Amino acid sequence: MIVFTKHARARMDERDITEQAVKRALRKGTVYTSPAEVTYGCYKLTHADIVVIMATDETDNIVILTTYKAV
Numbered sequence: 001m002i003v004f005t006k007h008a009r010a011r012m013d014e015r016d017i018t019e020q021a022v023k024r025a026l027r028k029g030t031v032y033t034s035p036a037e038v039t040y041g042c043y044k045l046t047h048a049d050i051v052v053i054m055a056t057d058e059t060d061n062i063v064i065l066t067t068y069k070a071v
Contacts, residue, residue, distance in 0.1 A: 001061045002026070008064040017050060017067050025050045026062065046070065 002023065004012075012022070029047030042065060045052040053065045 002064065003057075003061050004064045005066075008066050011066050011068065015067065015069055017069065021048075021050050022052055022064060022067060024048070025052050026054075 004019070004022075012018070025045055025047035029045040029050075029052070032044040032046075042053055042055045045054060049070045050067065051070050052067050055063045055065060057063055
């Protein structure tokens with residue numbers, strides 16, 4: 001299951017990023033997991049100029065923490 005935090009929803013609205021774009025990024029994107037790229041147990045995912053910061057919870061839900069457009 002994909003869970004969007006309130007913060008993520010607010011940033012998606014501000015930055016005109018749709019839920020569909022985030023889900024597409026999850027399917028097709030590149031995940032960065034090296035300590036140099038990611039902190040605090042989170043993952044950084046990129047696809048088509050969309051960046052998604054996410055984590056997984058104890059039940060393996062994907063928790064979307066924030067999103068932004070790459071410059």
